[in-house]
Amino acid sequence: MSVKTDDIFIVGAARTEFGRFDGEDNELAERAVRGALADCGLTWSDIELAVGGTNGETKPDNLVSRLGLTGLPFVTVKNGCATGGVALMTARNGLIAENLDIACVVGYDNHARGAFNASPARYGLGDWYGATGMMVTTSYFALKIARYLHEHGIDQRTLGYASAKAFDYAQEHPYAWRRKPVSVDEAMDADMINDPLTRYMFCSPDAGAVSLVLARGSRAFDLCETPIRLASVALRGRRPGSFEVFSPWLSPGNRTSPSIDAAKAAFELAGITPADVQVAQLQDTDSGAEVIHLGETGLVAHGDQEAAYRNGEFDIDGRLPVNTDGGLLANGEPVGASGLRQVHEIVRQLQGRADGKQVPGAPRVGFTHVYGAPGISACSVLINEGAQP
Amino acid sequence: MSIPTSIEVVDATLFTSVDPVILAGSACAVCGAHVFPPIESCPTCSSLDVETVALPTEGTVWSWTTQHFAPKPPFRTDEFTPFSIGYVDLGLVIVQGWLVGKTQWAIGERVNLVLAKAWTNESDTVFTFGFEAVT
Ligand SMILES: [Zn+2]
Numbered sequence: 001m002s003v004k005t006d007d008i009f010i011v012g013a014a015r016t017e018f019g020r021f022d023g024e025d026n027e028l029a030e031r032a033v034r035g036a037l038a039d040c041g042l043t044w045s046d047i048e049l050a051v052g053g054t055n056g057e058t059k060p061d062n063l064v065s066r067l068g069l070t071g072l073p074f075v076t077v078k079n080g081c082a083t084g085g086v087a088l089m090t091a092r093n094g095l096i097a098e099n100l101d102i103a104c105v106v107g108y109d110n111h112a113r114g115a116f117n118a119s120p121a122r123y124g125l126g127d128w129y130g131a132t133g134m135m136v137t138t139s140y141f142a143l144k145i146a147r148y149l150h151e152h153g154i155d156q157r158t159l160g161y162a163s164a165k166a167f168d169y170a171q172e173h174p175y176a177w178r179r180k181p182v183s184v185d186e187a188m189d190a191d192m193i194n195d196p197l198t199r200y201m202f203c204s205p206d207a208g209a210v211s212l213v214l215a216r217g218s219r220a221f222d223l224c225e226t227p228i229r230l231a232s233v234a235l236r237g238r239r240p241g242s243f244e245v246f247s248p249w250l251s252p253g254n255r256t257s258p259s260i261d262a263a264k265a266a267f268e269l270a271g272i273t274p275a276d277v278q279v280a281q282l283q284d285t286d287s288g289a290e291v292i293h294l295g296e297t298g299l300v301a302h303g304d305q306e307a308a309y310r311n312g313e314f315d316i317d318g319r320l321p322v323n324t325d326g327g328l329l330a331n332g333e334p335v336g337a338s339g340l341r342q343v344h345e346i347v348r349q350l351q352g353r354a355d356g357k358q359v360p361g362a363p364r365v366g367f368t369h370v371y372g373a374p375g376i377s378a379c380s381v382l383i384n385e386g387a388q389p
Numbered sequence: 390m391s392i393p394t395s396i397e398v399v400d401a402t403l404f405t406s407v408d409p410v411i412l413a414g415s416a417c418a419v420c421g422a423h424v425f426p427p428i429e430s431c432p433t434c435s436s437l438d439v440e441t442v443a444l445p446t447e448g449t450v451w452s453w454t455t456q457h458f459a460p461k462p463p464f465r466t467d468e469f470t471p472f473s474i475g476y477v478d479l480g481l482v483i484v485q486g487w488l489v490g491k492t493q494w495a496i497g498e499r500v501n502l503v504l505a506k507a508w509t510n511e512s513d514t515v516f517t518f519g520f521e522a523v524t
Contacts, residue, residue: 120463126426128400130463132507132517133456134485139474142454147476150452150496194454195493240422240433249414249425250451250476250483251433 008092009220009227010382012040012213013344018331019177021110021207025058029108030066032209032337036104040213040223044068047213049103051075051091053083055335056109063106081283081372082235083107084210084339089233089378091214103214109334111205123246123374138202138286140245142194145288147243149196152303154291156188156196161309162287163187163200163329169316170326173356177206178330187287201287206332210340212347226351228366231381232269236261238375245373259283262377263297263369270381274298277381278363279349280320281342283371284327294322297369297379316357324349325356339370343380350384399507399517402426405443410504412444412518414482423482446502448479448520453494465508477520487519499523 014035016028029052037043044067052060052074061074075094079086084107091103118137120130129135149156164184170176182200190198213223220227238244241256267273280299284290295302299320300313308314314322325331325345328338346366348354366382396407403426405413415424417431418438424431427441453475459466473488477500488494489505505519 126400126402127463128403128517131465132399132487133460133464133466133472134474136456136460136464139454139456143452143474143476146454147452147496192455192457194456196454248485249423250485251422251424252478252480252483 005216005218006096007217008095008230009215009217009224010212010230010343010347011215011220011224011227012036012042013211013347014039015175015210015337015341015344016208017175017177018208018334018337018341019206025054025056025108025110026063026066028110028207028209029060029063029106032108032211033063033067033104033106036211036213042102042213042223045070046102047072047104048100049073049091049094049098051077051087051094051103051105053077053079053087053107053336054109055080055083056111060106079372079376081285081333081335082339082370082376082378083336084342085233085368085370085378085380086235087340088212088230088343088380089235092230092233095214095216101216101219104211105214105340106209106211107336107338107340108209109336110207111334113204118246125246125248129246129248134248135246137245138194138197141202141286141288142197144243145286145292146196148288148292152295154303154306157184158291158306158309159196159201159287160184160187162284162290165309165314166284166323166326166329169324169357170330173325173330175355176326176330177332178326197286197288203285203328204332206334208331208334208337208341210337210344212340212343226384228347228350229383229385231272231383232266233378233380234262234265234269235376235378236265242375244375257296258375258377259293259296259369259371262379266367266379266381267298270383272365272381276365277320277367279324279346279359279366280322281327281346281368282322283369284323284329285333287329289371290323290327293369293371297367299367317360321359324354324359339368339378342368342370343382346382350382396504397510397513397515399515403518405441407504410502410518411446412484412502413441414444415439416442425482425484444482444484445479447523448477448500450488450494450496450498450500451476451478451483452496453488455492467508475520487517488521489519490521
């Protein structure tokens with residue numbers, strides 16, 4: 001390929017283990033940043049722009065007190081589950097708009113155990129909504145997948161396949177949190193949390209950090225043996241007809257989704273189609289979310305998911321390996337880090353140095369998708385362009 | 390003249406009438422969108438020309454789940470038992486609410502609006518809205 005100077009590449013990537021963490025949030029973040037810098041042989045003083053995301057109380061821009069007071073501009077983003085995707089987009093756009101060469105992205109969180117405890121007022125809802133038990137994320141996921149399974153004639157057992165696949169990938173991934181295999185039957189027979197979702201079909205909040213170093217095309221090949229081109233990144237919000245968390249009402253008629261819109265935009269910007277994708281990362285906050293997002297991103301036709309799982313299409317040697325690090329189900333969700341974890345995994349797969357199971361056949365094209373409250377999605381296309389001639 | 394009833398509800402703005410129970414929504418004069426509960430502006434077309442209307446009291450189950458664990462506060466209850474939540478298609482709008490009377494449902498099932506006991510406040514019972522199966 002001929003590298004264009006406006007092309008943006010990922011040249012360094014690092015993550016921490018995900019799970020429970022007793023230390024400071026910033027300590028995790030620092031570890032990830034130093035790992036990403038080491039991955040491409042740079043130091044903090046080489047970074048011209050930084051973007052940090054967390055859903056917690058710490059200030060990402062204060063990481064400079066640990067990393068070095070170099071005077072660089074440090075942008076903070078906070079977009080719930082989509083934080084990682086937004087951070088990546090912000091860094092990419094900043095490099096292009098300000099004609100810079102090198103940026104660092106970091107996402108981290110260190111959550112207390114248990115389901116997120118949401119406050120009605122933060123979502124513009126009355127106290128009644130929380131008091132009557134409507135404001136529960138697990139019931140939202142259940143209501144959404146129950147409707148989706150019904151509309152597309154998909155068997156409930158598909159949810160068990162999704163869970164079993166996640167834990168199967170995770171058992172070989174050194175940074176995943178839950179690495180104990182779970183069979184389809186075990187997933188289906190576990191305690192029911194919210195029909196049709198059982199205990200093994202939800203991810204939990206936990207701790208972790210991920211960092212990436214981005215570089216312009218003119219620098220990328222000096223810094224990294226196999227830089228991965230960020231071919232596109234697109235962010236979209238909800239339109240009427242979407243089904244979002246904490247919604248006292250939905251509009252009838254055609255269903256829309258920010259994931260559909262963001263994926264479509266990311267594919268168009270990159271000049272590829274979903275059929276070109278060889279390894280993908282999808283937001284699997286619960287098993288049902290993975291099933292829905294396979295359809296909404298266009299990677300699988302709505303209703304074909306059940307057969308595709310059964311036929312092993314999403315396994316490491318299948319047509320389209322999905323969530324090869326175990327996804328959110330096995331990594332948990334440190335909200336600020338989760339989207340960048342996806343990008344980290346795709347970068348490593350495309351570079352042929354996966355931390356866990358490696359997709360065979362030197363995949364070239366990868367895709368990532370995050371989705372979260374209050375109805376936003378960010379998708380990216382990543383391409384290994386091969387050696388520069 | 391009927392004796393005025395004083396039924397305590399979780400939030401009076403959710404209702405145009407408590408006895409008989411009728412939910413309040415907003416209807417947009419510009420695009421016709423209906424939402425629940427009533428709000429000041431239309432989320433579909435951003436018009437400020439919205440009025441409070443009474444919503445239909447019968448519909449069908451659009452989706453459902455049963456809550457098998459007690460939610461954290463601010464959830465309130467006298468004593469937790471698993472309960473069902475659903476989205477009910479009222480035609481003009483799909484409304485989220487309790488599904489009362491049982492814990493296993495089918496999408497498409499016909500339901501109608503009722504008052505359901507939410508919790509006890511000192512000596513008073515506080516009600517919310519729910520939907521029960523049409524028998
Ligand atoms: Zn309107």
